[in-house]
Amino acid sequence: MGAVPLKWLTLLVITVQTTALVLVMRYSRANASGRPYFASTAVLLTEAAKMTAVLLTLWLENGRSVARTAALLRRDVWGQPRDTAQLAVPSFLYTIQNNLVFVALTNLDAPTFQVLYQLKILVTALMSSVMLKRRVGAVQWVALLVLVVGVGLVQVDRTAAADGRHRHTNHLVGLLAVLALCMSSGYAGVFFERVLKHGAASQSLSVRNMQLSLFSVPFGAVAAALNDGAAIAEHGFFYGYTGYTWAVIALQALGGLAVSATVKYADNILKGFATSISILLSVLISWGYLGDVSLSAGFAAGALLVVGATFLYSCGRPPPRPAAAAAAAARHKVE
């Protein structure tokens, strides 16, 4: 399959996966009947599932030969310690981020979370411009401004709606968690994109994912021990697990792999565009089926501005700098 269909396929998978994950995760936390599972154990199992999937992919890519797969790992992962070590940065941020998502979704309803989380496009744009030297045109700056106004509108509306309702949740904690998530997501995403597309050593996506997993699994284990170690020792690792928890783990793992493919075949900005469409879907499902959110005029206007801003941003991309375009063409030739 060519690069263009793969680009749209990955974006479609991200849209469906994001919608499903946010709703199932919110449902799994909001409707837990007094026995909420330990989020950190779900994050650790997600990382283990991704590592297994990446190993399986490498084995398939290497003619189903264990010996050839092991030789490749020795050469490209163990044999390149400096190249591998740089992946500790996004891995560390993703571990914190993956745990924080649960904090955010425990305290905010699904649509509010998704709209606020779109602020990551702002951080991603700034990071892309600084770290990847990607141009941000005038139309895109306008789009970013519209994005911030839209997020502000939703935020004001949700803060008012949260007053007096849902006393067991803390809107401010949810809000702070989302802001931290935006910073981490923007920086880690662009960092991974730079390693993947502009790294000194050109490595396949599977090798890059393996390098990331090598850190993510131990980081996930440390996070589980630090966050919930005592409680896990008392109640057990799988305390409070339901079918929804396993669905969250499967969707998270699929999502991580889809994110990496999207960054390879499209880019981080287009990924934001895909998640915008998923906002519309999750708002409609939350409103229609879960009764999780009431659609006020303020929320609807803000959400529309956010989604419109994402489209404007993607459509108003300036052409790449001549030097960058030539370098990209040369890379394409080599591949």
Ligand code: C5P
């Ligand atoms: O919200 P955001 O797009 O930043 O989320 C990125 C997600 O993708 C994280 O859960 C991260 O663990 C995952 N990921 C991955 N493999 C990559 C890049 C990201 O599993 N190569």
